[in-house]
Amino acid sequence: MGEAALLVELGDEIDAGLNARVHALAAALPPLSGVIESVPGYTSLLVHFDPEQISANALRSHILRALENLGERILEHSRVIEIPTRYGGEFGPDLEFVAQHNQISPDEVIRRHTAQPFLVFMIGFAPGFPYLGILPREISAPRLDTPRAKIPAGSVGIAGRQTGIYPRESPGGWRVIGRTDVQLFDPNRDPPTLLAPGDLVRFIAI
Amino acid sequence: MLEILDPGLLTTVQDLGRLGFQKYGIGVGGAMDPFALRAANALVGNAPEQAALEITLSGLRLVAREKCLVAVTGAQFTLRVNEQTVPMNTALFLRAGALLELGERTFGARAYLALSGGIDVPLLLNSRSTDVRGSFGGMQGRALRAGDVLTARVLQAPVERAGKSLPEAFARYYENRAPLRVIGGPHDEYFSDAARGLFFSSEFIMGELSDRMALRLRGERIQREPGELLSCGVALGAIQIPPDGQPIILMADHQTTGGYPVIATVIGADIARLAQKLAGEKFSFAAVHLDEALGARAELERILAQIR
Numbered sequence: 001m002g003e004a005a006l007l008v009e010l011g012d013e014i015d016a017g018l019n020a021r022v023h024a025l026a027a028a029l030p031p032l033s034g035v036i037e038s039v040p041g042y043t044s045l046l047v048h049f050d051p052e053q054i055s056a057n058a059l060r061s062h063i064l065r066a067l068e069n070l071g072e073r074i075l076e077h078s079r080v081i082e083i084p085t086r087y088g089g090e091f092g093p094d095l096e097f098v099a100q101h102n103q104i105s106p107d108e109v110i111r112r113h114t115a116q117p118f119l120v121f122m123i124g125f126a127p128g129f130p131y132l133g134i135l136p137r138e139i140s141a142p143r144l145d146t147p148r149a150k151i152p153a154g155s156v157g158i159a160g161r162q163t164g165i166y167p168r169e170s171p172g173g174w175r176v177i178g179r180t181d182v183q184l185f186d187p188n189r190d191p192p193t194l195l196a197p198g199d200l201v202r203f204i205a206i
Numbered sequence: 207m208l209e210i211l212d213p214g215l216l217t218t219v220q221d222l223g224r225l226g227f228q229k230y231g232i233g234v235g236g237a238m239d240p241f242a243l244r245a246a247n248a249l250v251g252n253a254p255e256q257a258a259l260e261i262t263l264s265g266l267r268l269v270a271r272e273k274c275l276v277a278v279t280g281a282q283f284t285l286r287v288n289e290q291t292v293p294m295n296t297a298l299f300l301r302a303g304a305l306l307e308l309g310e311r312t313f314g315a316r317a318y319l320a321l322s323g324g325i326d327v328p329l330l331l332n333s334r335s336t337d338v339r340g341s342f343g344g345m346q347g348r349a350l351r352a353g354d355v356l357t358a359r360v361l362q363a364p365v366e367r368a369g370k371s372l373p374e375a376f377a378r379y380y381e382n383r384a385p386l387r388v389i390g391g392p393h394d395e396y397f398s399d400a401a402r403g404l405f406f407s408s409e410f411i412m413g414e415l416s417d418r419m420a421l422r423l424r425g426e427r428i429q430r431e432p433g434e435l436l437s438c439g440v441a442l443g444a445i446q447i448p449p450d451g452q453p454i455i456l457m458a459d460h461q462t463t464g465g466y467p468v469i470a471t472v473i474g475a476d477i478a479r480l481a482q483k484l485a486g487e488k489f490s491f492a493a494v495h496l497d498e499a500l501g502a503r504a505e506l507e508r509i510l511a512q513i514r
Contacts, residue, residue, distance in 0.1 A: 001391070001392050001441040001471050002389050002441050002442070002443050002444065002471030002472070002473060002474065002499070003389060003473055003474060003496055004441065004442075004474055005439075005441035005471075007392045007439070009392075009438075012436065013436075014436060026229070036225050036226070037225060037228055037229065038229065038439075039228045039229050039438075039439030039462055041439055041463055042436035042437055042438070043436055043438075044436075044438040044439070045439070046439025048225075048228070048439075048441065051499075051500055051503070052503065056496065122437065122463060123229060123230055123231040123462075123463075124231050124437055124461060124462050124464075125231065125463070126231055126340070127227075127231045127232045127340055128230060128231055129231050168340070168341075185230075185231075187232075187330055187331055187343070191230060192227060192230055192232060192331060193230040193231065193232075196229070196230065
């Protein structure tokens, strides 16, 4: 992507195993002079580099070597981070919609949303916004046709088979089912975000 | 040191950006026109990464509370010190009490005002840049207001630098009206040869909704092949094609990831002149090879190295 970024694509479908390889590759890249940072996507890693310090060709061969040595290695030390969440009511104005859309009860939506940990596939959209999945089909829901102008900080949303958390008040089109008080982004903290790609997140109903 | 009397439309503290946090969703940001920022810093004897003011579209008025050395580069404004016209692209010595004014704008979108010693705002996540949308960095995470006082990190007013100016090659860079140079890809599978052909043969107009995040173009509708791209990291200068077929060029404050296919990416050396485009301006794109992109980068470094 331009002369200062290399996109490594490992596949084309949302899959936890494939995504684990993305994070493993990010971790396996040797600290090369000229490599600035790398950004995981669902199935890809974008490596930003300084072409005055390392050539695209040299970087490509380093990446290919790292990929070969990756083997079937998976990320073993995923952290599990708990997110206490208030579901429904004023905190989750779309909980009813998600329930009706899937012809289950709101309690069943909450049960399924808290039943298993979800993987942080990537972080994007805004500082600290995690793209979590894979959501069970039974509680998936389409985005809003018209995004809301204001979604409160801490809102927990659903879009397709993804779920996520809005770190700050912002516009947004995901169906909001609950809210957490956990702070996901603080620029004065190190690291500045609570979650990192590859983490596991478990929602707890409170 | 510098007291803002009138900040104009949008004036923010910016440096070369915030590197290393994109995996957390925190964008690079920094000066839209890093070439002009570096030139301004070089004129007043600063290291390239010092923070300066990015002044957008409209003018600005400030008063120097103490003697200092400043330089204004980038977009061309009528520049006055105590109501006397003074040159842009030149190191200016300001006495205590001097009134500096950026008046009428004659070219470009963004000017950079560097202060010798560098603007002193807290370093946050390795940068002094303001992220206005995220409300952090720079001056309390916001644009400047009347009454704000900016001090230098190092109190200095190297009067011997006063009068130093930029090489002619600097101004010539911005006079270049050639198509913006891009490197094609990476999402080639989303574009037919016909769509790509149309992209490279069309003229686009920069739309009104363009800002520090992205420039929104209007023109021929660029068709994309069906299929959903999974979100991936995106780079500065990447040209996304959304479903309406109207290209979006990602600029300094772009999100770290995106879900629209990227047809091409503007080369680093042409970002600065792109950052000076105004809504309503027309431009087109030309594909180049990696070698030309690297050569153009090196040429900009040579120009900057001439400023001593």
